[in-house]
Amino acid sequence: MIIPPVLNSLLTAHGPSGNEATPAAVWREAAAAFAGSVEADVMGSSIARVAATADGPSLAIVGHIDEIGLIVTHIEDTGFIRFMGVGGWDPQVLVGQRVELATRDGLVPGVVGKKPIHLLDADDRKKVAEMKSMHIDIGAVDGDAARKLVRVGDVAVIAGEPVELQGGRVASRSMDNRLGCYVAYEAARLVAKAGGAAGEVIAVAAVQEETGFGGSTTTAHSLAPGLAIAVDVTHATDAPGVEEQQLGSHDFGSGPVIERGTSLHPMISELLIEAAEAEKIPYTLAASGRHTGTDADAIYRSRGGVPTGLVSVPLRYMHSPVEVVQLDDVENAAKLIAAFALRLPADISFER
DSSP, X not given: OOSOHHHHHHHHSXXXXXXXXXXXXXXXXXXXXXXXXXXXXXXXXXEEEEOOSSSEEEEEEEEEOOBOEEEEEEEOTTSOEEEEEESOOOGGGGTTOEEEEEETXXXXXXXXXXXXXXXXXXXXXXXXXXXXXXXXXXXXXXXXHHHHHOOTTOEEEXXXXXXXXXXXXXXXXTHHHHHHHHHHHHHHHHHHHTTOOSEEEEEEEEOOXXXXXXXXHHHHHHHOOSEXXXXXXXXXXXXXXXXXXXXXXXXXXXXXXXXXXTTSOHHHHHHHHHHHHHTTOOOEEEEESSOOSSTHHHHTTSTTOOOEEEEEEEEBSOSSTTEEEEHHHHHHHHHHHHHHHHHOOTTOOOOO
């Protein structure tokens, strides 16, 4: 298997926003192998600390551990289950999918169904299916049988194992953003292996990014780091239909994406570029004119402000069950952030 074992365990863990306990436990167990301490908070976010070698500023490396999912809203007397999305879905990708519902008694399998195309009017065949026209079928004979297994508020994710593709590429659900929290873990592990950085390095697996940056907001406030790097995914631009003119060029194999923009501290972006070039790590640049749409948006405005950077991994087919990544881009993202941390001098100042 080419997928690193920790990443594989994260990708297969069931954990939509607000229900991240399973992947969080995987992350904390892995981080305990190198971190001086590993902690969790009441939100469900996790942190792993690597002790400083001097009196430098603390660096938080933040990836979010939640994934998009579904939540049960109603169980019909016929046994069919109605639902809504947790996070941003393209409803088209749900039709015909197998799902797993997390219930008090364990995972319950089901399928997403809708009216067959044979029974649709000609006009309706041309329309995009909406979530309200779909249901989950767990095979229950009636509503009482379904309610014995499933409750309103139970959450579901699409079922399926990661698939290894050609060229060192992998397809899976939950790449957004188990990749980010894996990179945070791996970067901190590399710093620990190197003996530590001038400042404390704190890897963070934050919760509830997909529904409003809940974990990054509270964790940034409680940690009050000297600086932070958010780690997320961005759109790979070598897939059909993706416009490089809008996003820049971020092909598979071109390395992590360093973002420059109004909410990101320019000094951190420049130091990331310097680290990449010094270590001969491939990278591309992206720009944001306002918000980034990532945890960086919550972190940089915490307390009196946190100097924040953003590193992303190119990803195809975001928010689908077949998100695809090239694994050496993931590896290089972790190497870049570790190199950045190790190069930071103890007396650095981010005032401007």
